[in-house]
Amino acid sequence: xxxxVYNTLSRQKEPFQPxxxxxxxxxxxxxxVYNFFHIGNARPFVVFDQVRRYLxxxxxxxxxxxxxxxxxxxxxxxxxEEGISPQEVADKYVEAFFTDVEALHVTRADLYxxxxxxxxxxxxxxxxxIETGHAYESGGDVYFSEQTFADYGKLSxxxxxxxxxxxxxxxxxxxxxxxxxxxxxxxxxGEIAWPSxxxxxxxxxxxxxxxxxxxxxxxxxxxxxxxxxxxxxxxENEIAQSESCTHKPLAKxxxxxxFVNLNNEKMSKSTGNFFTTRELLEKYxxxxxxxxxxxxxxxxxxxxxxxxxxxxxxxLDRIRSSYANLTHRLETAVDGDADKVDVEQFRGQFxxxxxxxxxxxxxxxxxxxxxxxxxxxxxxxTVERGALQAYLTILEELMGVLAVPLAAEEADLDxxxxxxxxxxxxxxxxKNWARADEIRDxxxxxxxxxxxxxQGIRWRRK
RNA sequence: GGUGGCAUAGCCAAGUGGUAAGGCAAAGGUCUGCAAAACCUUCACUCCCCGGUUCAAAUCCGGGUGCCACCUCCA
Numbered sequence: 001x002x003x004x005v006y007n008t009l010s011r012q013k014e015p016f017q018p019x020x021x022x023x024x025x026x027x028x029x030x031x032x033v034y035n036f037f038h039i040g041n042a043r044p045f046v047v048f049d050q051v052r053r054y055l056x057x058x059x060x061x062x063x064x065x066x067x068x069x070x071x072x073x074x075x076x077x078x079x080x081e082e083g084i085s086p087q088e089v090a091d092k093y094v095e096a097f098f099t100d101v102e103a104l105h106v107t108r109a110d111l112y113x114x115x116x117x118x119x120x121x122x123x124x125x126x127x128x129x130i131e132t133g134h135a136y137e138s139g140g141d142v143y144f145s146e147q148t149f150a151d152y153g154k155l156s157x158x159x160x161x162x163x164x165x166x167x168x169x170x171x172x173x174x175x176x177x178x179x180x181x182x183x184x185x186x187x188x189x190g191e192i193a194w195p196s197x198x199x200x201x202x203x204x205x206x207x208x209x210x211x212x213x214x215x216x217x218x219x220x221x222x223x224x225x226x227x228x229x230x231x232x233x234x235x236e237n238e239i240a241q242s243e244s245c246t247h248k249p250l251a252k253x254x255x256x257x258x259f260v261n262l263n264n265e266k267m268s269k270s271t272g273n274f275f276t277t278r279e280l281l282e283k284y285x286x287x288x289x290x291x292x293x294x295x296x297x298x299x300x301x302x303x304x305x306x307x308x309x310x311x312x313x314x315x316l317d318r319i320r321s322s323y324a325n326l327t328h329r330l331e332t333a334v335d336g337d338a339d340k341v342d343v344e345q346f347r348g349q350f351x352x353x354x355x356x357x358x359x360x361x362x363x364x365x366x367x368x369x370x371x372x373x374x375x376x377x378x379x380x381x382t383v384e385r386g387a388l389q390a391y392l393t394i395l396e397e398l399m400g401v402l403a404v405p406l407a408a409e410e411a412d413l414d415x416x417x418x419x420x421x422x423x424x425x426x427x428x429x430x431k432n433w434a435r436a437d438e439i440r441d442x443x444x445x446x447x448x449x450x451x452x453x454x455q456g457i458r459w460r461r462k
Numbered sequence: 463g464g465u466g467g468c469a470u471a472g473c474c475a476a477g478u479g480g481u482a483a484g485g486c487a488a489a490g491g492u493c494u495g496c497a498a499a500a501c502c503u504u505c506a507c508u509c510c511c512c513g514g515u516u517c518a519a520a521u522c523c524g525g526g527u528g529c530c531a532c533c534u535c536c537a
Contacts, residue, residue: 040537041537043537157465205535228532230532230536231466233532234536259537266530266537269536296476297476307474308474310487353476361474365475366484437497440496
């Protein structure tokens with residue numbers, strides 16, 4: 001059974017079959033770098049990182065490209081507010097992006113092309129669209145003529161009549177038809193601009209992705225990802241631009257993640273209804289946030305709350321605690337083989353879940369069941385090294401696929417803590433329970449949790 | 463108005479025809495000097511409502527209701 005992928009284009013799950021053997025080309029719409037991103041913005045970064053990782057785990061060679069939109073109205077505005085250039089704004093938030101995304105254990109894409117570095121390709125593509133009659137110049141702007149692309153609406157299932165009936169299409173007398181969209185925008189006085197055959201200006205929002213994909217991944221790619229809100233108009237327009245040039249389907253599989261909501265409404269910077277990833281990272285570990293995002297299927301909304309994070313934290317602690325217990329028991333385990341435990345079933349369960357449109361929620365269930373099994377094994381007085389090792393290996397493997405660390409980041413025990421633990425051990429030997437409890441309380445206050453096990457004392461940070 | 467999505471226990475969340483996974487929380491028990499961790503037990507005769515199809519439906523069909531999103535920048 002192959003991997004099944006839900007394709008927005010067909011609105012159903014399809015068997016995953018890359019265009020070229022084992023090679024997978026993947027493009028995901030990246031951020032406009034004018035601000036710190038919020039936890040909702042983070043979802044596609046994590047989700048598609050996960051898709052990439054899983055495909056790699058299943059043996060595919062994945063080339064992953066994500067763009068940075070580093071010039072647009074919001075960046076220009078931000079630059080004016082802060083008294084710095086648009087490029088400085090972009091550089092600042094690109095750096096912030098990498099910092100935050102790394103904390104969520106997202107590995108870098110193979111390439112992060114930026115609009116300002118792809119200008120000649122963008123201009124060439126616009127010129128091509130004009131030559132082939134799909135676009136026209138109008139007062140320094142260039143527009144794509146929607147009616148020249150017969151398949152327009154195939155991704156979002158929108159018809160032009162419906163869009164016009166919605167009466168929310170941009171009114172602009174430079175356009176010939178309401179649904180036409182900008183490929184190139186003439187510069188306003190003093191604005192950052194690039195020279196072009198149509199005068200000074202900058203690209204429209206949609207063309208960058210078409211041009212970048214073509215340049216870095218080719219005329220056809222396997223997976224194109226992004227948030228649901230990009231389905232229309234952004235991805236629809238990308239299709240129109242690219243396919244008008246190449247006459248080939250731009251992407252085989254279109255994948256869209258649902259939102260992270262707050263108070264049941266979409267996180268939105270304009271209404272203040274959001275938490276930045278950065279501020280959450282001050283309170284919570286990145287691994288916990290990642291685990292939380294992976295706890296739901298990517299096509300279902302997540303309603304963010306503190307309670308949800310605690311829930312994720314507690315669940316993850318269960319897995320980590322089991323891992324720590326397995327490791328701890330290694331020291332006193334006897335020699336023995338791994339055949340006593342059947343660990344394969346969990347790999348199978350995990351893989352089956354993930355094969356089904358990257359169902360991380362069910363994948364996590366497989367891990368919980370593995371943990372449960374391991375904990376039962378751990379109940380025995382005598383455990384065998386091989387069995388422990390088998391559990392540890394599979395746990396590391398599966399959590400490794402999800403890229404959620406099995407240990408919280410911990411500093412080394414300092415001398416003071418070590419001395420206290422030693423003193424408590426002595427107190428316990430002499431049955432001085434009062435002193436022992438006193439020390440434990442003291443350590444608890446320092447954020448250290450002690451566990452007395454038959455195999456010795458274990459500690460961890462709360 | 464058009465287009466999509468969602469509605470499963472206190473919370474989170476799978477399951478899309480075969481008689482409700484898993485996690486968190488809670489309660490009781492075992493273990494422990496006491497704890498912690500772990501284990502055992504309990505925790506949805508029922509899946510928004512009303513019809514229908516079927517031997518069989520949370521799952522399919524029809525009709526409602528509620529919530530969310532997109533159609534404007536947006537992950």
